[in-house]
Amino acid sequence: MPKLKVFKFRTYRGVKFKELVLNLFEGDTEKLSAHRPVWSEVRNIPIKDARVVAGCMQATTSLSILVKRPVYHLCISWPEEAQLQKEEQINVADTLTSDLGLSEHQCLIVSHTGGARPHIHIVVNTVHPDTGRVWNSWRDVYQILESLQKIEDQVVLPSKNFHDSEQNL
Template sequence: MIPKINGLGRSFAGVAAYCLHDAPEPDDRSPETSERVAWTDTRNLATIRPERAARLMAATAKAAPDLKRRAGGARGGRKLAKPVLHYSLSRAREETPTRQEMSQAVDGSLEALGMEGHEALIVAHDDTRHPHVQVIANRVDPETGKAAKLGNSKLRLSRWAEGYGREQGRIRCERRVTNNERRRTGAEVLRPIWDRALAGGAGRRGPGPGGPGRGLARGSRPVPQGRAGRAGQGARRQRPADRAEGARDVPKGAA
């Protein structure tokens, strides 16, 4: 299982439109077709219709001050600028998970983030060799109006994915296990230089199944984790969750 945080955003409608339609092409930036969508589902919403789910999540985010007041909390505080959390869960190429298995994985990932009670829209895609689902979650708690705390979200998803692999009886990403063990012991986690270039935008070939930087040579020396992400963050391409509103700051990506 490979979890990847795609970004935070302002527009539920924008990221939902991206997930619910086919991938944009150079000659069609807003396709109306939905051939890559295998199925959709929702969590903690009074609808299973994806377009309505996006509208309801936007309404919940807007009502955050009133929800806080009704829950007995303070109504003040800054307005949550980016209530949308967008991430994906991908399986190995040779795997053929059922819808139930993918849904259970989504539930586990939401629990790992402390968002099991939050609203979410799930969109399964079958346009790549890797079975995967897109998860659009509302950071605003529908009961308390408080925003989910997403500190160390990448690390939390990485540890969850490791545990998920162990439950399935097969570890497919040994590097993840090694890195998580180093984190547990307080050791420095090293990243190969091709990851640094990916984070900084070097060696891009454009979007695709492998993402930016696919052509970088392997076997290069490792570099300490975190340096490249900060150095190259401004060069990252804009994520779907922010595209509708023009925002540019995106949290660090794949777990």
């Protein structure tokens, strides 16, 4: 299994898009340190207002009677020293969703700078918007590791002159 030098990730599965998307944009309103999004983008959704996409994504789930947890949420983070620009963050999200076989699925990408490490959230509808077929997440962690390793080796490490050391993690 490849060892990542720059990126860290977590995956979550869920049922409702609304709560997750609201949390990504509003944060925990009871905490003063709630971080807000820097930017957001959507993929394969006719609505450009990222705050309205949750309803569109939830409606798409009705295309499949088999889906139990249509929400696939990835959080990808990196050390602040890596200083990934918006275009590089988008490249990470697009490459990762493509490598997972999700490039035709509805997707919301949200960038946050708050917290311990800068990060992006990738919220994907596992129900294909045209066919209604549900994406199979079998071995997704291995696919994510391979994809992020490729991105690190080909894009991030050479361009950022980022050194492999434990202190950077």
